[in-house]
Amino acid sequence: MFTFTGIYLQSYFRPGHILCYIVGYVLSVTYRDYGDKVIYNTMILSGVVAFVLKSVYFKNVEMIGIWSHFHDYSHMVLGLFITTLLLVLLYKVPQQRVVSFSDKYSYEIYIIHQLFILSPLTLMDLTNYLVVNVVVTLLSIGISGIVLKTMTRKLQKTIKIA
Numbered sequence: 001m002f003t004f005t006g007i008y009l010q011s012y013f014r015p016g017h018i019l020c021y022i023v024g025y026v027l028s029v030t031y032r033d034y035g036d037k038v039i040y041n042t043m044i045l046s047g048v049v050a051f052v053l054k055s056v057y058f059k060n061v062e063m064i065g066i067w068s069h070f071h072d073y074s075h076m077v078l079g080l081f082i083t084t085l086l087l088v089l090l091y092k093v094p095q096q097r098v099v100s101f102s103d104k105y106s107y108e109i110y111i112i113h114q115l116f117i118l119s120p121l122t123l124m125d126l127t128n129y130l131v132v133n134v135v136v137t138l139l140s141i142g143i144s145g146i147v148l149k150t151m152t153r154k155l156q157k158t159i160k161i162a
Contacts, residue, residue: 020076043084050078051130082138108152109145116140 031038053074116123116137123137 015073019073020079023076023080039084039087043081043088046077046081046084050074050081053077105142105145105149108148109141112144112148113141116144 027038027042115121123140124133126133126136
């Protein structure tokens, strides 16, 4: 993989992942100083940037060259937007319930998410409306993660009994 600098990098080194870590660190430090304004501003900015980058990427996905590099960055910014959006939406929900739910299903959601985003079963092309596609995809990922967890638990109980 080549970066904007043209330096050859191993396939496991993804600049978008490094940038994600840096942004997360900066947000945590600035949150201590500026509070909720940081979350709201980050949500708005990352939402706009993700929309623009994803629009450019999806319209130019067949192009070879610099547009292909936008995927990692647009994916990271979209993740940042979704995380901050969930923080804003779930702020009033008691934290124990949110953390409990997140911990309970996060691994299954992580396992399932690529199925609905990048596989032949992708829901990102379901309609002509990106927002509708993202909402349907997120709901499908969440429901599938819960179903996978439920099926796994039942299988574990069956194996223990047998």
